[in-house]
Amino acid sequence: MNQKINLAPEVLACMEHLNGSDGVEVVVNLPKEKVEQINAICNSFDNDPQELINVLHETQHLFGYLPAEVQDVIAHNLHVPVAHVYGVVTFYSYFTMIPKGEHPISVCTGTACYVRGAEKVLEEFKKELHIKVGETTPDGRFSINCLRCVGACGLAPVVLVGEKVYGRVSPDGVKSILAEYNK
Amino acid sequence: MIRLTIDKKTVEVEPGTTILKAAHKAGVEIPTLCHFELCDMGIENKPGGCRICVVEVEGRRNLAPSCMTEVQEGMVINTHNIRVLNARTTVLKLIISDHPFDCLVCAKSGDCELQDLARQFGIRTVPYGGEQSHYRKDTSPSIIRDVDKCIMCRRCEMMCNEVQTVGALSAVNRGFMSVVAPAFEMNLEDSPCTYCGQCVSVCPTGALTEVDHTNEIIRALSDPKKTVVVQTAPAVRAALGEEFGLEPGTLVTGRMVSALRELGFDHVFDTDFSADLTIMEEGTELLQRLRGHLAGDPNVRLPILTSCCPGWVNFFEHNFPDLLDVPSTAKSPQQMFGAIAKSWFADRIGVERKDLVVVSIMPCLAKKYECQRDEFSVDGNPDVDFSISTRELAAFIKQANIDFLNLPEGDFDDPLGESSGAGVIFGNTGGVIEAACRTAYELHTGKRLEKVEFEALRGMEGIRSATVDFDGLPLRIGIAHGLGNARKLLDEVREGRSQYHAIEIMACPGGCIGGGGQPYHHGRSEILGRRAAAIYSEDERKSIRKSHENPSIIRLYREFLGEPGSHKAHSLLHTEYFPKNNEVTINMQS
Numbered sequence: 107m108n109q110k111i112n113l114a115p116e117v118l119a120c121m122e123h124l125n126g127s128d129g130v131e132v133v134v135n136l137p138k139e140k141v142e143q144i145n146a147i148c149n150s151f152d153n154d155p156q157e158l159i160n161v162l163h164e165t166q167h168l169f170g171y172l173p174a175e176v177q178d179v180i181a182h183n184l185h186v187p188v189a190h191v192y193g194v195v196t197f198y199s200y201f202t203m204i205p206k207g208e209h210p211i212s213v214c215t216g217t218a219c220y221v222r223g224a225e226k227v228l229e230e231f232k233k234e235l236h237i238k239v240g241e242t243t244p245d246g247r248f249s250i251n252c253l254r255c256v257g258a259c260g261l262a263p264v265v266l267v268g269e270k271v272y273g274r275v276s277p278d279g280v281k282s283i284l285a286e287y288n289k
Numbered sequence: 290m291i292r293l294t295i296d297k298k299t300v301e302v303e304p305g306t307t308i309l310k311a312a313h314k315a316g317v318e319i320p321t322l323c324h325f326e327l328c329d330m331g332i333e334n335k336p337g338g339c340r341i342c343v344v345e346v347e348g349r350r351n352l353a354p355s356c357m358t359e360v361q362e363g364m365v366i367n368t369h370n371i372r373v374l375n376a377r378t379t380v381l382k383l384i385i386s387d388h389p390f391d392c393l394v395c396a397k398s399g400d401c402e403l404q405d406l407a408r409q410f411g412i413r414t415v416p417y418g419g420e421q422s423h424y425r426k427d428t429s430p431s432i433i434r435d436v437d438k439c440i441m442c443r444r445c446e447m448m449c450n451e452v453q454t455v456g457a458l459s460a461v462n463r464g465f466m467s468v469v470a471p472a473f474e475m476n477l478e479d480s481p482c483t484y485c486g487q488c489v490s491v492c493p494t495g496a497l498t499e500v501d502h503t504n505e506i507i508r509a510l511s512d513p514k515k516t517v518v519v520q521t522a523p524a525v526r527a528a529l530g531e532e533f534g535l536e537p538g539t540l541v542t543g544r545m546v547s548a549l550r551e552l553g554f555d556h557v558f559d560t561d562f563s564a565d566l567t568i569m570e571e572g573t574e575l576l577q578r579l580r581g582h583l584a585g586d587p588n589v590r591l592p593i594l595t596s597c598c599p600g601w602v603n604f605f606e607h608n609f610p611d612l613l614d615v616p617s618t619a620k621s622p623q624q625m626f627g628a629i630a631k632s633w634f635a636d637r638i639g640v641e642r643k644d645l646v647v648v649s650i651m652p653c654l655a656k657k658y659e660c661q662r663d664e665f666s667v668d669g670n671p672d673v674d675f676s677i678s679t680r681e682l683a684a685f686i687k688q689a690n691i692d693f694l695n696l697p698e699g700d701f702d703d704p705l706g707e708s709s710g711a712g713v714i715f716g717n718t719g720g721v722i723e724a725a726c727r728t729a730y731e732l733h734t735g736k737r738l739e740k741v742e743f744e745a746l747r748g749m750e751g752i753r754s755a756t757v758d759f760d761g762l763p764l765r766i767g768i769a770h771g772l773g774n775a776r777k778l779l780d781e782v783r784e785g786r787s788q789y790h791a792i793e794i795m796a797c798p799g800g801c802i803g804g805g806g807q808p809y810h811h812g813r814s815e816i817l818g819r820r821a822a823a824i825y826s827e828d829e830r831k832s833i834r835k836s837h838e839n840p841s842i843i844r845l846y847r848e849f850l851g852e853p854g855s856h857k858a859h860s861l862l863h864t865e866y867f868p869k870n871n872e873v874t875i876n877m878q879s
Contacts, residue, residue: 174473181472187456189472189480196461 136175143168144176148183155184158194162201171205207242207249209287212266216255219263223276227263228252230280247287293364307335308344308355308366319344319368320377320406322384323442324356325491329749329814330771330798334447334491339440340380341406344368352376378410386417387465388494389437396433397495400809403440424468429477430658431484431500436468439496445469445488452798453772455604457482469496481607481869485600485772485796486654486805491812499654499806502675503685509646509674510553516638517646518556519549520626520705523564524652524716524801525679527823531808531816532683533693538819540827543698548686549650550699559701560649561708563626564715564724565836566845567597570862571619572729572836573853575791579733579764582790590614592767592782592789595721597621599659600796600805602866604772609779610868618863622715623649623656624665626705627672628861633849634705642670649676652716652804655796664864678806707841710741710828717821718770718800719746719753722793726757726764727835734760741834747825749799749818752777754789767792770800 147164151157161180166172172195181188195201213219213228228250232238235248242249258264261273265283272283290301293311300315312319323339326332335356343352347365352373355366367373385407392398424436441460446469449458457480461470471480489497509515530539549557574593581589594616596602602621605612620628627647635645649656653676659665660673677685686693701707711727714720723746730738745755746766751774757764767789769775775794781787797803802820803810810816833839850858 177472187450187459187472187481189456189459189461189470190450192472192474193459193461197463197467199463 136179140169140176141179144179145183148180153183153185155186158184158186158191159198162191162195166201169205171202173203173205202240204240204242204249205246206251208247209267210249210251212251212253214254214256214262214264214266215252216259216262218255218259222262224263226277227265227275227280230277231265231284234280234284248284291360291362293360293362293366295366296368302360304360306360308346308353308358308360308364309342311360312344312355312366312368317368319355320409321356322402322406322440322493323444325442325444325447325493326812327798327810327814327817329818330751332447332452332798334442334444336443339384339442341377343373343376343380345370345373378412381406381410381412382415383417384440385412385415386419387421388440389421395438395495396498396501397438397492401495402493402811420465422465422468427476428500429482429484430661431654432477432482432486432489433498433500434470434477435496435498436470437496438494439469440494441467441469442493443469444491444493445497448487448491451773453483453485453487453604453796454776455481455483455485455607455772458488483600483603483607483772483796484655484658484805485604487797488805489654490797490803490805490807490809499678499681500657501681502657502677503681503688505675506648506677506685509648515644515646516555516640517553517648518558518630518634518705519554519648519650520558520560520563520623520630521545521549521650522560522623522652522656522716522801523713523720523824523827524804524807524820525650525682526827527716527802527820528652528679528807529683532680535694536819537813537816538823540823541693542827543700544693544696545682546699546701547696548691548693551691551696552685552689554648556702556705557699558626558630558705559708559712560622560626560651561712561715562705562839562841563622563629564597564712564721565709565839565842566625566629566862567619567622567715567721568711568724568728568836569842569846569853570625570858571595571617572725572732574617574619575725576729576733577854579790583762592787592792593617594782594791595725595793596864597715597721598655598795598801599623599653600655601772601775601794603655603658603869604775604796605779606866606869608776609783612779612783613866613868615782616866618865620665620862620864621656621659622712623651623659623673623676624864625862627660627665629845630705631667631670631672632861633845642667646675647671647673649673650679650682651676652679652801652807653797654678654805656806679804680806680808683808704841704844707839708831709836709839710831710834711836712839713827713831714824716801716824717747718795719748719768719793720800720824721795722746722766722768722791724836725791725793726766728837730757730759731835731837733762736760738835749821751798764791765789769793770795770803771798772796 151161177191178188181191215224239250263275265272265275292301295312295315296317298315302311319342322341325334337354337357342355344355345367346353427434446458449455457471458469509517526542530541546557578589578593582591596616630647631642656676660676665672711724723743727741751771753768755766769778799817803817
């Protein structure tokens with residue numbers, strides 16, 4: 107909250123498509139009520155640095171992602187270096203600094219789905235949406251992630267869009283799935 | 290006590306001892322890489338990450354990392370059977386397989402613990418091909434991060450977070466992608482880094498090194514139009530000899546002066562001179578604040594904090610922006626020297642400011658940043674042009690084919706080379722405040738100080754306190770070295786419960802003798818003690834032991850500055866501090 111943050115090229119590379127175009131300086135201020143919400147979460151864990159992971163969980167649940175300025179507020183409250191918070195956020199694949207799309211696509215790459223061609227399905231989604239795994243389309247509509255086994259191996263390969271499950275997906279079927287959400 | 294057998298030797302140790310330490314006691318040295326310890330200071334890094342120190346414990350299925358496995362009664366341990374040696378060699382080859390092979394041109398070559406291990410293990414081939422991790426190089430004013438050379442030992446992270454509480458570095462990302470980096474992988478320059486250089490002093494490889502300014506100095510020395518003067522910090526003379534194979538604690542003041550003269554410096558001066566000058570200004574400020582306080586002036590800020598250490602200055606600008614009026618406004622000795630050299634001295638020898646180059650030899654990496662601060666320059670011309678570390682000076686001397694060990698004892702030049710014993714002890718924790726007491730006592734009481742050594746202020750504990758009797762006035766003094774200790778004293782000041790009148794702070798453990806630019810001690814903490822002892826012995830050898838009795842200082846005030854704290858002294862020798870990192874914006878700029 108009280109830090110000027112110059113993001114690294116690596117982090118920016120993942121985020122720049124959110125900014126519109128390259129090299130544009132975007133100043134993001136966290137609104138006061140958001141800060142208060144984060145403060146409340148930290149308070150509910152007694153601002154205990156040991157509870158960092160739980161605080162991050164609840165905060166991501168609230169915001170959908172953990173942008174730099176949110177991490178900074180948490181660091182401030184828990185009296186830990188923001189570098190440490192960033193270390194935890196980047197260690198666990200569950201945490202993300204990029205907002206998920208309106209329709210988050212999860213492709214199962216567990217063993218059963220993988221051997222039945224999940225990789226090709228994933229490639230097709232990436233090709234159709236022009237984004238990589240872990241990214242969100244510039245219009246914020248779709249994001250792609252991988253997950254391991256949803257327990258529906260009989261339907262492999264499995265794809266989730268939001269809460270909806272699609273079974274026995276083939277690369278050819280990707281377009282029609284996306285079409286459902288592009289009406 | 291617990292009895293165990295290590296390599297057929299029986300040893301008894303306290304419960305809770307690690308196998309590594311028990312082996313050391315039994316006279317068996319197990320190779321380590323990520324493990325690091327400065328035992329006198331309670332500093333230890335043992336993440337158990339590298340697996341170089343594995344040993345076989347009979348009856349245990351897998352090999353045990355000895356740095357973090359505690360001993361048990363009756364353990365039988367083999368530290369070098371074929372199974373252990375194979376495992377260690379494999380681990381080392383795997384580490385090397387993701388490490389650049391550019392040892393020939395690496396700044397750390399010859400002082401690299403990974404290189405040493407590869408030699409010790411006789412590694413001749415690395416059979417593991419495949420991908421190597423790559424990361425951008427990050428250059429700050431003082432420190433270069435070359436993360437490709439990082440082996441994830443996390444010593445730097447331990448120093449930065451646990452010892453210094455700076456919090457600039459953390460392990461980020463996961464697995465093959467993991468690196469040690471500042472938050473959001475920003476550059477060190479944009480992080481809360483203080484440039485104390487303690488990460489550099491513990492890095493086993495070339496992942497963290499100082500920015501080398503030797504070439505700029507060679508260029509200046511070869512320019513016939515330039516007059517090049519050099520100043521040497523107190524702690525350099527107590528450590529430089531180590532780079533030439535001398536025992537730690539060997540004073541090489543005279544040989545260092547001769548070497549600098551052979552390198553071609555036109556005037557070889559001493560930062561100890563400006564340390565004396567610092568005492569005149571800082572001591573006067575201390576007495577002014579103290580007298581104001583005793584007279585009941587509510588606007589007087591006490592305690593007064595020393596301000597010689599640029600790592601410390603960066604630390605409070607980052608972390609205590611609300612307390613910027615607490616430290617003394619006196620510049621550091623490096624900067625006081627530059628200011629006087631480029632005014633009084635330049636006039637005396639009839640050289641224009643632009644043609645005078647001031648070089649400093651420092652035990653410190655933060656000094657490189659300090660001399661680049663805007664407020665320490667006039668029309669873009671810095672008071673101190675270049676600062677190099679003790680290590681860089683040693684490399685420079687070797688590069689110039691100078692037979693350092695057989696050099697004659699040289700003497701510093703006049704007038705900026707004359708110093709008192711008080712200036713010398715600036716290199717040790719407790720030294721600045723002891724020097725200040727020697728002068729402030731005599732100025733305050735008007736009496737002669739019978740015993741100049743203030744033993745109560747000396748030592749290696751992280752936080753020390755002492756009450757010094759100023760002829761009936763008990764002056765309460767606090768001392769901290771290491772920024773984590775400094776933070777504790779500063780928190781007390783912020784909360785209004787500090788009991789001290791004056792506090793001395795040095796960023797590095799041990800003070801400047803343990804600075805980030807000193808020869809690598811590789812965890813041998815006794816080296817710091819020997820350097821400290823060398824500094825005190827230099828003080829004892831001096832005929833003048835108090836700053837205000839230094840004839841060159843007396844002359845400088847008489848001819849140029851007037852009184853300590855005069856208008857002229859203020860404009861040349863004092864500075865101001867700036868809050869850092871307080872903007873409420875996120876700057877996303879590619």
